[in-house]
Amino acid sequence: MYFKCENFQKVGAFKARGALNALLNLPPTSGDVVTHSSGNHGAALAWAARKLGKTAYVICPTTASRFKRSAIERYGGILVDCGPAIPQRETALQSFLQERDATFVPPYDHVDIIAGQGTATLELLEEVPHVTEVWIPIGGGGLASGAVIAANGRCSVVGCEPELARDAHDSLISGRRLPALPPESIADGLLSSLGQLTFEILHRDHVSVRLVSEDEIRAATVLIWQMLKVVIEPSSAVPVAAALKDDRESKTAIAIILSGGNVEPSLGV
Amino acid sequence: MYFKCENFQKVGAFKARGALNALLNLPPTSGDVVTHSSGNHGAALAWAARKLGKTAYVICPTTASRFKRSAIERYGGILVDCGPAIPQRETALQSFLQERDATFVPPYDHVDIIAGQGTATLELLEEVPHVTEVWIPIGGGGLASGAVIAANGRCSVVGCEPELARDAHDSLISGRRLPALPPESIADGLLSSLGQLTFEILHRDHVSVRLVSEDEIRAATVLIWQMLKVVIEPSSAVPVAAALKDDRESKTAIAIILSGGNVEPSLGV
Numbered sequence: 001m002y003f004k005c006e007n008f009q010k011v012g013a014f015k016a017r018g019a020l021n022a023l024l025n026l027p028p029t030s031g032d033v034v035t036h037s038s039g040n041h042g043a044a045l046a047w048a049a050r051k052l053g054k055t056a057y058v059i060c061p062t063t064a065s066r067f068k069r070s071a072i073e074r075y076g077g078i079l080v081d082c083g084p085a086i087p088q089r090e091t092a093l094q095s096f097l098q099e100r101d102a103t104f105v106p107p108y109d110h111v112d113i114i115a116g117q118g119t120a121t122l123e124l125l126e127e128v129p130h131v132t133e134v135w136i137p138i139g140g141g142g143l144a145s146g147a148v149i150a151a152n153g154r155c156s157v158v159g160c161e162p163e164l165a166r167d168a169h170d171s172l173i174s175g176r177r178l179p180a181l182p183p184e185s186i187a188d189g190l191l192s193s194l195g196q197l198t199f200e201i202l203h204r205d206h207v208s209v210r211l212v213s214e215d216e217i218r219a220a221t222v223l224i225w226q227m228l229k230v231v232i233e234p235s236s237a238v239p240v241a242a243a244l245k246d247d248r249e250s251k252t253a254i255a256i257i258l259s260g261g262n263v264e265p266s267l268g269v
Numbered sequence: 270m271y272f273k274c275e276n277f278q279k280v281g282a283f284k285a286r287g288a289l290n291a292l293l294n295l296p297p298t299s300g301d302v303v304t305h306s307s308g309n310h311g312a313a314l315a316w317a318a319r320k321l322g323k324t325a326y327v328i329c330p331t332t333a334s335r336f337k338r339s340a341i342e343r344y345g346g347i348l349v350d351c352g353p354a355i356p357q358r359e360t361a362l363q364s365f366l367q368e369r370d371a372t373f374v375p376p377y378d379h380v381d382i383i384a385g386q387g388t389a390t391l392e393l394l395e396e397v398p399h400v401t402e403v404w405i406p407i408g409g410g411g412l413a414s415g416a417v418i419a420a421n422g423r424c425s426v427v428g429c430e431p432e433l434a435r436d437a438h439d440s441l442i443s444g445r446r447l448p449a450l451p452p453e454s455i456a457d458g459l460l461s462s463l464g465q466l467t468f469e470i471l472h473r474d475h476v477s478v479r480l481v482s483e484d485e486i487r488a489a490t491v492l493i494w495q496m497l498k499v500v501i502e503p504s505s506a507v508p509v510a511a512a513l514k515d516d517r518e519s520k521t522a523i524a525i526i527l528s529g530g531n532v533e534p535s536l537g538v
Contacts, residue, residue, distance in 0.1 A: 008498055186536075218536055225500050226336070229276045229499055229530035231499065231534075264491075264495065264537070265535060265537070266537040267503070267535075268534070
């Protein structure tokens with residue numbers, strides 16, 4: 001297997017790609033920016049905004065990973081608290097936009113975000129052209145949609161989701177975009193529903209989604225820490241867990257995008 | 270700072286270098302091998318022995334890290350239990366050698382081991398020639414002695430030790446090789462005393478040793494996990510902790526050898 005280590009990316013996650021691309025494509029006169037995010041997109045937007053002399057406001061659940069919340073602040077972002085459910089984020093965003101003049105940069109459902117995330121797969125296929133499948137975690141679907149466009153038929157994209165957050169799996173089978181499930185999975189980057197754009201891209205490309213249990217996610221997280229000696233967050237372990245369950249006796253060259261490393265492992269002593 | 274990531278080395282530690290070099294320098298007629306090790310040298314010897322069609326016996330404290338003990342077996346080594354103190358290992362080794370025909374491959378106090386470990390610093394200086402200091406954890410002193418020889422005056426070697434295992438520090442100041450302290454530090458790879466050879470090499474080169482507390486080691490371990498996204502074991506965090514305390518306003522180019530990554534971080538959820 002091949003691993004594209006986006007945990008080594010700026011801000012520790014692929015989200016830096018989309019956020020920077022989106023800001024570079026804003027009109028030159030645009031001012032500060034705002035988003036909602038449980039963590040990595042928020043940190044990425046804060047990082048990209050600082051590079052371009054802007055301020056990023058990040059509407060972030062108070063229940064989000066402490067590590068991810070402090071990263072947003074470390075990169076200069078300003079946290080705006082909200083409740084844990086997705087509708088609560090949306091409400092908080094609307095209130096914010098009524099009070100302040102800022103441009104909303106969505107976490108995934110935007111062409112510039114999707115194009116930016118797609119560069120992870122572009123780089124992977126440049127480096128390992130014989131890859132036939134790229135396995136990718138699906139939250140809002142930005143990374144997977146970007147992969148579909150970047151791959152452009154050169155390899156197939158396999159989506160991977162926690163059973164507890166299987167809305168993309170069910171949406172792509174039913175052909176109808178379903179809302180997110182309650183935020184219960186340890187894979188805290190994969191709790192969103194698909195967006196309109198990302199749903200259309202994944203559906204048109206007949207992307208299938210593999211499901212894994214929470215125990216499988218935990219085991220795969222620790223396995224990667226121990227065997228590769230790289231720190232990944234549980235969301236990144238979802239495709240690892242799915243690939244470990246795949247029982248084809250296959251000669252397929254599988255690549256996995258390790259999407260991020262923003263987690264706080266414990267020394268335990 | 271520059272980091273030489275020996276946690277990504279075969280068997281997850283620099284010890285693979287010395288063990289393979291030692292076995293390649295044995296007479297062609299030599300048979301199985303034996304060593305005593307709290308972990309990484311044992312796994313390295315098992316790995317190198319298997320490559321060369323030999324069996325490695327590893328005298329290993331039952332109190333050693335479970336992770337390190339299972340790695341020795343995973344690479345085909347055969348565990349021989351002993352007590353935790355260094356003299357207990359020596360006694361167990363002598364009993365073993367009276368019963369079996371095997372060649373003892375010491376963990377550090379041997380020219381081929383030292384030469385092998387020195388290749389880590391050779392590679393580092395090839396890649397980053399302007400480094401002026403290499404900071405290295407000191408257990409038995411093999412890695413640091415190899416560094417002194419490999420550097421050959423091109424840069425200085427700074428040794429680093431836990432306060433709870435400060436025998437190398439005290440030995441090099443007093444000019445007299447002192448025995449190991451009781452095995453109490455979390456840096457489980459640094460509990461040995463210096464060997465005769467390694468003491469002479471470090472003493473002749475006037476290597477100084479920095480000391481760090483257990484809390485500083487713990488904090489530096491987690492810092493590297495979180496910031497570099499690579500898994501290191503506490504022994505590797507000792508020079509990181511020491512460098513963080515260094516308060517020179519220095520333009521010195523410091524490199525740290527991250528000596529190994531054989532540890533079992535916990536997900537905590």
